[in-house]
Amino acid sequence: LNESEIAAALNVSRTPVHEALKLLAKESLVEIIPSKETRVAKIDFQQIMDGLFIRVCLEPIMVERLMGQVSSSDTRRLQILLQSQQSAINSNDMDRYYQLDDEFHKLIFQLANKGRTFNLLNNLLNQYSRFRILHSQNCHYQDDAQASLDGHMQIFYAISIAKPLPEPSDLFFRRHVGRSIWIFPNLVERYPDYFCGYDAAEFDDALQTYLLFD
Numbered sequence: 175l176n177e178s179e180i181a182a183a184l185n186v187s188r189t190p191v192h193e194a195l196k197l198l199a200k201e202s203l204v205e206i207i208p209s210k211e212t213r214v215a216k217i218d219f220q221q222i223m224d225g226l227f228i229r230v231c232l233e234p235i236m237v238e239r240l241m242g243q244v245s246s247s248d249t250r251r252l253q254i255l256l257q258s259q260q261s262a263i264n265s266n267d268m269d270r271y272y273q274l275d276d277e278f279h280k281l282i283f284q285l286a287n288k289g290r291t292f293n294l295l296n297n298l299l300n301q302y303s304r305f306r307i308l309h310s311q312n313c314h315y316q317d318d319a320q321a322s323l324d325g326h327m328q329i330f331y332a333i334s335i336a337k338p339l340p341e342p343s344d345l346f347f348r349r350h351v352g353r354s355i356w357i358f359p360n361l362v363e364r365y366p367d368y369f370c371g372y373d374a375a376e377f378d379d380a381l382q383t384y385l386l387f388d
């Protein structure tokens with residue numbers, strides 16, 4: 175990444191570009207090697223698993239706290255998000271679905287008065303967002319998105335009318351959160367230069383450690 179070229183392309187000075195790259199480096203999205211180069215950071219498998227592990231631990235608590243406790247107006251906000259998610263799937267707009275997926279989970283945390291917690295968590299999931307975009311470009315993600323939306327519907331019923339989840343909440347969220355991670359080895363094989371922190375021999379152990387899969 176060349177600061178001068180980026181600045182010229184955006185018609186700005188190098189200063190804002192330099193500051194933007196520093197911020198991206200803090201989020202592990204670029205790697206700055208002093209006096210040498212700035213480059214796009216590789217997708218870090220360990221960071222992905224760390225972020226997903228925290229989600230698996232926190233989201234069941236948020237849903238259990240909210241079961242049957244949300245107002246009719248908040249219930250409507252959740253419904254609108256779910257309807258928009260279905261529209262995104264129907265139009266095969268996966269970028270839009272990703273955005274709405276994040277908004278749905280963010281709203282759950284906000285309704286539980288833990289919006290700041292979600293923001294902190296979301297900063298840990300930058301690597302997962304990159305993986306998910308690559309996943310959608312290489313897989314028939316529409317089916318996976320529909321399964322994800324089905325999970326959102328079950329979460330919605332649990333929150334809005336206190337309908338129990340179809341399985342214990344910890345197991346439900348392990349499956350829901352970790353749904354797409356199984357494709358990781360295939361993507362690493364296809365794009366070996368895009369990733370770091372991944373060991374094929376330890377993949378199953380990583381799932382058990384981070385996502386608690388048996």
